[in-house]
Amino acid sequence: MYFQKKRVIAMLLAGGQGSRLKVLTEKTAKPAVPFGGKYRIIDFPLSNCVNSGIDTVGILTQYQPLELNEYIGNGQPWGLNKTHSCAQVLPPYERHDKKSGWYKGTANAIYQNIDFVDRFNPDYVVVLSGDHIYKMDYSAMVEYHEKHNASCTIAVRNVSLEEATRFGILNTNPDNTIYEFEEKPAHPKSTNASMGIYCFTWSVLRDALLFDEDDPKSSNDFGKNIIPMLLAAGHKMMAYPFDGYWKDVGTIDSLWEANMDLLGKNPTFQLRGSKKSTIYARNSALPSSYIDEKAVIVDSFVAEGCEVYGSVKHSVISVGCTIGDGAQIEDAVIMPGVVVEAGAIVRHAILGEDSHICRNAVVGGAFAEGEKKKISVTSKGAVVEANAVLKPGDML
């Protein structure tokens, strides 16, 4: 079979469990977690690829892949199902030389799929994570990488000195060349945090992956092994500054915050935009939403297929939800297919897909200004019985 040569392809790391999302990722991989009313987290990197002119994407899956595989399907919603484009799901598989099995780390996942990448004979490979919310034109990063004749370019964002202790920090020269990489430094020398978005010259990455695989002590991870190895070997590595919105939604708090960032007349993260920044998603074929005369909706997102009879404030209501008469939703993220029955109160919460809050139940609570907000969470399909209480910060 003939494969068209590609200048750039993307490899999307979507295999992680996302254990810090707790009950939300018990039955599904983190990239398949719903976001923003009608999206899933993976829609962001996938749509960014499409909007950047990258039409070949390998998606590395491992943890609970059923829902994710089903969601990606043949890549049709993102236009990745054409003759010379693809969204190829790449699960672990068995090989003749036993160098296979579960993906040991992020680098090993790509190592095990070198054959997939080689088919397209790409000049550059963009490596992405399936757990970040942002809009980015990867083609500009590839141009930058090419212009500087780099082996590896890493997207960075400026964080506060305090935050820097939680990230991989790249110390750079004034010309943005990287001279040092520190993982979660106690005393950060700079505030250039790695966004986990890499552009590699494929020939360099390919050699590095083969070398890394032969090192039994390596944990086969990009941040821990590949990047330090390339730096030590004297490769030219560039930091690519990015100042747009970007959020790692790996925790309950950050997932909640990222959803809240969509709200407001001039939101922190603007989903609206030109055709070139559209976020694509698999369509749910639901009708328009019905807003009853008793409903009050303030500063909120409501996606299609909803029926709203109650009050919704500063919240994200996803596709196919019902908010009953007299129900009160505030500062909450309501995932697809949720039913909140009459009189129920939901505050500072994330309600997982298809969960059901029965009559007069109370989920979560209010917090004083400045108080640490504890988010209550229900898992997929969970039922909070009538008049029951799910306390602030509790999970079901």
Place this chain on the structure above:
Amino acid sequence: MNVMGIIFTNDATMGELTDKRTMASLPFGGRYRQVDFALSNLSNAGVRHVGIISRHNYQSLMNHIGDGEEWGLELEEGGLEFLTPYAQSSTHTYRGKLESLANAMDFLEYGADDELVVMTDSAILSNIDLTAVLSAHVASGKDVTVVTKAGICNGKKTIDLAVKVDDKGEVTDMLVDYAAPADYAASMDIFVLGKQFLIRSVKEMIARDKFHMDRDLVLGGWQRGVVSVNTFPFEGIAMFNESVEEYYNNSLSLINPEVRKDMFDGRHPVYTKVRFRVPTYYGEDSEIDNALIADGCMLEGQVKDSVLFRNVTVDKDAEVENCIIFNDTVIGEGAELKYAILDKDVTVTPGAKLIGTKKNPVIVKRGETV
């Protein structure tokens, strides 16, 4: 059982609203075009070979339907075909359904495995389980099954084809293009016929210069005793959108949960072209009462008893009441709209007033600024 579908796109009967589009591509229900109902009914019944017959103004329709992907009709075998007039056989546009079918004879004869044909149109909307109609047709052993709806005929509205049946369901009378009395049921312009029967009938009719499906084939054939007619009384909601007034009332009736449940039955979804709009944002001061709101809207003002399509902006202090607002329209600050239908891409300047009546809603044409 292999079944072929044929959708007629219908003559435009709604003035400004259908100036540049067929009835099939007329927007309806917030996110749909009227043809989506026919296409989804066929798709949900497992029909995988569909022809769309259009006389003119089919550009917006082709743009909407594309290769039929959203309805699962982007197939190598069968799939979707546009059957538009072509000059070799006729330099004029079609004079009737039979003539357009004669023009589409290749399409009819191509699907060799198809035994039955479902014909449907784009101005009478329903969410109907066509598998039940097909089974009833086969069980009846008749030549043609007409899907009918009781309660539409009232002695005033002109009905394309009205059918009267006796207690046993046998047809006793039919009327064509007539203000039929209330004891007649109106045809929903959905027919089931054997494919070979249809091909033979079309050839015979055209040879005799007959073009009219209802008058010549169904009524004429039945009167001459050569066509046996079965009826399938449909129990669900059928929306006859043949005038602006009907269209307006039917659109707003979707606000009623019972109507919506019937038209958007979850087991038989209505599919449409995907637009990838963001969820609708309801602002600090928005007041939405009893309205059907599509995705992508920005709402800061008041909306009452109305249907808003995708990507509509309602600015602060604007009042929208009893209106149908098509996609991408912007309603400026403090504007007041009552009983109006605004086509797509309309700009209502701040403070503007547009007040129609229930019987005669104000219509603003596509792209206009008021």
